[in-house]
Amino acid sequence: MNKMTPPDSLTVGQLARATGASVRSIRHYDEHGLLTSIRTCNGYRSFPHAAVAQVRQIRRMIATGFSLAEIRAFPDCMRMIEGAGSCPQTTEVQRKRLDSIERQIADLERRRARLLKTLAEGVIPPLD
Known part of the structure; x- marks a missing residue:
């Protein structure tokens, strides 16, 4: 981590490597309100470790054919928990x-x- 990223969080690149999603996809999910990020003092996005499970779950739902708008409307229990039924x-x-x-x-x-x-x-x- 760089000194600008809080120690208990991930950069967008680290999140991408941990999930197999592209940096661009993660930014897209964040812009559509599917993830929660904070901006560090250098302006970069910083994500909580829970975002790893969220991104994996989002990717699963997209692979099932759901749009980002549909996913955004799902309850948190389905969006936030990897493998949620x-x-x-x-x-x-x-x-x-x-x-x-x-x-x-x-x-x-x-x-x-x-x-x-x-x-x-x-x-x-x-x-x-």
Whole structure:
């Protein structure tokens, strides 16, 4: 740590190394209110050690298909604890996300079938 960063905190680079997230992503999460940082006297961000679990959890939720706005609306118990399960308050949002993903999969399957038919017949089939 440099002498400007409090000893019980992490720089954005240290947080990035600890979580596998990019510095840019961490700054983005911080700007969207998903993390709490303080500014040191040199203007750099400083994060509490708890941010490691938060960043990992945020990345898990993004990988599940949630937007930063949706994640921000989740209760703290889901955003702050790495590996936290579903909360009753988030079940409906998760179901909606699953429905959206299933619609996307169905659409891709229809497109795949049309493309396979096009390749097999050499002609683009009419729309259903």
